[in-house]
């Protein structure tokens with residue numbers, strides 16, 4: 001993969017495997033959970049890169065691997081050209097400010113014994129702000145930006161609603177003035193009306209601060225609204241990647257097609273037009289991933305060949321990649 | 334009262350249900366004056382954001398409100414001839430599990446982790462219908478097949494933890510449906526599931542209704558799920574019903590500002606990247622009995638009157654009603670909500 005100057009983040013054949021151990025006294029490794037299995041893609045500076053897929057497909061592990069919260073089994077994660085995998089813990093710490101994460105459950109990610117002020121002050125200090133008055137004025141600005149009233153500054157996380165807590169988590173993430181923010185299901189636990197408020201906040205921050213964001217969600221309508229490009233994951237691998245609108249208009253991988261069709265549409269008139277047979281079965285476990293293409297047991301167009309060879313993610317054109325030889329052939333004709 | 338009601342009697346008729354909870358901060362008025370009917374062969378959706386009283390409404394029908402702290406302050410719920418809120422617990426137990434079944438978001442609420450699937454499945458048959466063991470076993474296999482579980486006879490010998498989440502959800506459905514109840518109450522049955530599995534479960538619910546004509550009360554916070562399976566909808570907010578109508582009408586021409594605002598805030602109703610329309614503020618505190626319309630503070634159309642007179646549901650026809658007197662009087666028109674421009678989502 002060529003380093004092009006506009007790429008902020010490049011993943012090159014990243015694998016993150018977790019050992020499965022048996023035995024209490026003398027545990028031995030009996031297998032591997034291939035949570036992230038040979039993933040390569042690049043994120044451009046300033047873009048919102050969407051990552052979709054069903055639970056357990058490895059989205060969170062992939063984000064944790066990017067931030068080196070889990071070390072990959074193999075592969076490279078280059079941030080501004082520098083491979084984070086080769087850096088020591090200490091070297092990584094000095095870069096902590098550049099990359100931040102927002103989680104689905106802000107309650108779990110915020111320290112319950114720290115006030116809003118303490119949480120944000122700690123984050124500002126990561127960036128290097130130390131003078132007390134500059135920290136205070138930073139925090140006031142942050143609260144304004146995320147739409148929290150200044151009077152909340154001495155409160156603890158449990159005193160807030162879910163939506164407000166997510167605002168605090170977002171304020172903490174941007175306090176270090178990161179270049180890259182990974183948002184892992186940031187609105188999935190929120191009600192529709194609160195979700196809209198938080199999404200607006202994210203949209204505004206991305207444009208005001210020219211943030212680069214990896215936005216993870218299982219809700220396709222949310223990703224479609226925000227993301228410039230999306231990658232679709234299945235069982236640790238990326239099966240399709242492209243410009244968001246292109247992928248939604250013309251999904252090529254059978255799994256992407258199933259996913260888009262299965263998403264409930266809040267428009268009953270559309271429902272009647274597109275009744276379809278839901279794909280059968282559950283996503284298999286990444287511990288014993290099917291042979292060949294991992295999707296083949298559920299795939300409506302699978303042939304014998306699919307259970308033998310694992311398809312690579314192939315470029316159809318410079319901006320579109322698909323890991324299904326059958327659809328790639330069909331659309332090339 | 335035309336259409337449905339002329340032709341048939343409701344299977345379930347809930348009148349003026351009020352439920353409250355004693356908490357450390359005071360009494361929480363969780364459900365306030367809720368009334369609705371459910372007709373045979375109908376899928377009725379109860380939709381609302383969290384805390385709007387959907388679960389409490391359904392738990393009341395099933396006698397599952399813990400008392401204390403909960404209390405059903407008033408109301409009735411006629412199921413066929415029986416008032417579920419008044420009848421003895423013996424009668425209720427008989428109805429429950431035989432004529433009315435309930436499924437939950439978390440299948441482990443209904444499944445016993447220490448018991449194999451088989452015995453759990455046939456238990457309601459043995460208790461309520463006194464079905465002989467052999468035959469119950471056969472029915473259990475049929476029930477598992479009907480919810481799309483392969484290798485059913487093998488599954489009967491497994492424990493719940495040996496199954497995937499989607500599979501457990503289907504076992505719970507099979508268990509709820511094995512006595513062929515007239516009414517299935519489903520509280521967020523697909524919320525914890527992935528979209529492809531959710532689509533399978535919704536398909537099952539739809540299919541069963543078409544095949545057996547049984548009724549379903551489906552609780553969800555997801556407007557997409559409502560559009561997908563419900564015939565009619567009740568929209569709840571702060572423990573009250575703000576609007577009811579056919580699914581098509583609710584989406585096409587909502588008759589309450591809240592329903593309209595909720596739909597407008599969906600990402601699918603916007604151009605890509607555009608700021609979403611939001612509803613300012615937050616739902617009211619349920620610690621005080623509410624005066625006026627619970628949505629008034631957040632409503633774009635409010636007038637002083639809104640915070641004074643109680644927003645009762647005004648029935649405009651048998652299956653359509655709004656709690657907004659201004660919409661009812663034709664003073665405001667919630668100009669038709671544009672249907673999502675793109676069809677693929």
Ligand SMILES: Nc1ncnc2c1ncn2[C@@H]1O[C@H](COP(=O)(O)OP(=O)(O)O)[C@@H](O)[C@H]1O
Nearest residue numbers: 018033035054055056057058059060061062286
């Ligand atoms: N620390 C860990 N040890 C072992 N297995 C893990 C660990 N973290 C995640 N996994 C497994 O890796 C797979 C991917 O998980 P995750 O990345 O959380 O998926 P997603 O975020 O897409 O739901 C799952 O099967 C999960 O059980």
Ligand SMILES: Nc1ncnc2c1ncn2[C@@H]1O[C@H](COP(=O)(O)OP(=O)(O)O)[C@@H](O)[C@H]1O
Nearest residue numbers: 354361363382383384385386387388389390402
């Ligand atoms: N056991 C309980 N004790 C105190 N309050 C309760 C209890 N159960 C429900 N409530 C309150 O009742 C209201 C409605 O809850 P619920 O019906 O669960 O909402 P929904 O299902 O619509 O999300 C909430 O404000 C909740 O706090």
Ligand SMILES: [Mg+2]
Nearest residue numbers: 059060061184
């Ligand atoms: Mg995750």
Ligand SMILES: [Mg+2]
Nearest residue numbers: 387388389520
């Ligand atoms: Mg509930």
